[in-house]
Amino acid sequence: xxxxxxxxxxxxxxxxxxxxxxxxxxxxxxxxxxxxxxxxxxxxxxxxxxxxxxxxxxxxxxxxxxxxxxxxxxxxxxxxxxxxxxxxxxxxxxxxxxxxxxxxxxxxxxxxxxxxxxxxxxxxxxxxxxxxxxxxxxxxxxxxxxxxxxxxxxxxxxxxxxxxxxxxxxxxxxxxxxxxxxxxxxxxxxxxxxxxxxxxxxxxxxxxxxxxxxxxxxxxxxxxxxxxxxxxxxxxxxxxxxxxxxxxxxxxxxxxxxxxxxxxxxxxxxxxxxxxxxxxxxxxxxxxxxxxxxxxxxxxxxxxxx
Numbered sequence: 001x002x003x004x005x006x007x008x009x010x011x012x013x014x015x016x017x018x019x020x021x022x023x024x025x026x027x028x029x030x031x032x033x034x035x036x037x038x039x040x041x042x043x044x045x046x047x048x049x050x051x052x053x054x055x056x057x058x059x060x061x062x063x064x065x066x067x068x069x070x071x072x073x074x075x076x077x078x079x080x081x082x083x084x085x086x087x088x089x090x091x092x093x094x095x096x097x098x099x100x101x102x103x104x105x106x107x108x109x110x111x112x113x114x115x116x117x118x119x120x121x122x123x124x125x126x127x128x129x130x131x132x133x134x135x136x137x138x139x140x141x142x143x144x145x146x147x148x149x150x151x152x153x154x155x156x157x158x159x160x161x162x163x164x165x166x167x168x169x170x171x172x173x174x175x176x177x178x179x180x181x182x183x184x185x186x187x188x189x190x191x192x193x194x195x196x197x198x199x200x201x202x203x204x205x206x207x208x209x210x211x212x213x214x215x216x217x218x219x220x221x222x223x224x225x226x227x228x229x230x231x232x233x234x235x236x237x238x239x240x241x242x243x244x245x246x247x248x249x250x251x252x253x254x255x256x257x258x259x260x261x262x263x264x265x266x267x268x269x270x271x272x273x274x275x276x277x278x279x280x281x282x283x284x285x286x287x288x289x290x291x292x293x294x295x296x297x298x299x300x301x302x303x304x305x306x
Contacts, residue, residue, distance in 0.1 A: 003077060005039040006070050008032055009047060013067055017056055068140060075141025079278060095280040098127035098134040098146035100201060101226045102246040103267060108147060111287045122280050130199045138270055145281045147288070149201040150266040158273040160285075162292035167205065167263040168255040170230065170247065171239045177256060184259045189215035192238035197223040205265055206241040267292070 011021040012032070022029040040047050047063035050056075059067065099108045104126070112124060127137065131148040138146055139156040152159050169188075171178050177187070188210055196203040210217055220238045221229075229240050234253055241263065247255045269285055271277050277285065 094123045096125040096143040098143040102243050103147045106245040115284050146270045148270045150268050159268040159270045161268045164264045165267050166244045168244045170233050170242045170253050172236050178254045182259045185213040188217045192220045193217040194229050194232045194238045194240040195219045195222045
């Protein structure tokens with residue numbers, strides 16, 4: 001088994017077409033087909049169902065089972081190459097960083113601005129997704145580093161807690177609770193709530209807090225992303241439980257803290273457990289940790305004033 005054969009198989013699996021995969025790899029199609037068949041013969045399994053003409057293919061059940069391992073090997077080799085480039089002073093390279101939508105604007109964006117100023121030769125790829133999806137991409141090698149919400153249980157992924165992120169109840173200016181200084185979780189019982197989509201960390205945190213308090217909110221809208229949820233709140237559809245850091249600075253919405261002990265989530269940096277963190281990722285991790293310290297100090301100051 002050779003690395004280029006795995007790369008060829010991955011290209012065919014992604015394109016679902018031998019001709020397109022050959023064009024992407026700058027190969028003649030017969031050469032590509034021959035290498036794929038050689039690998040199938042060595043593995044003793046059929047990876048693709050070949051369609052009649054035109055190079056169309058679909059993965060067999062064996063191919064589907066083996067493809068995550070192929071992706072991981074190819075990603076690990078690419079990471080090795082990226083690390084070698086980093087050792088030459090980080091003059092060139094690529095860094096893939098993921099974050100949940102609520103963490104991109106206030107946490108990731110300022111850190112990336114500083115990182116790019118210090119390392120302009122590093123290409124940055126930002127992936128926006130929920131924590132569960134980001135953990136999957138970390139484990140498969142698709143991203144190098146991610147800002148996620150704890151807890152994380154994947155044995156391939158290591159985490160370093162950064163800060164506790166307080167949650168607030170966002171309401172429109174004319175909402176009955178708009179003038180309140182604090183609210184209790186029990187006051188969510190029967191309250192019209194705009195809810196995030198399935199897989200969103202905030203959805204799980206909110207519903208778990210309601211279950212623990214023995215209350216049932218009235219979900220008037222489900223399936224939104226952060227911008228959509230805040231827009232629905234502003235339009236008066238209902239309230240929403242959101243991170244304090246996600247509240248727009250110029251918004252007319254009220255952000256009402258929860259009564260002690262309050263609601264919060266723990267934000268962490270995540271990376272692969274079983275391989276060294278690439279040097280560009282190490283540099284960004286240091287910047288994110290420094291930013292988290294400043295943010296935590298600001299939250300502590302705000303809490304003492306309240």
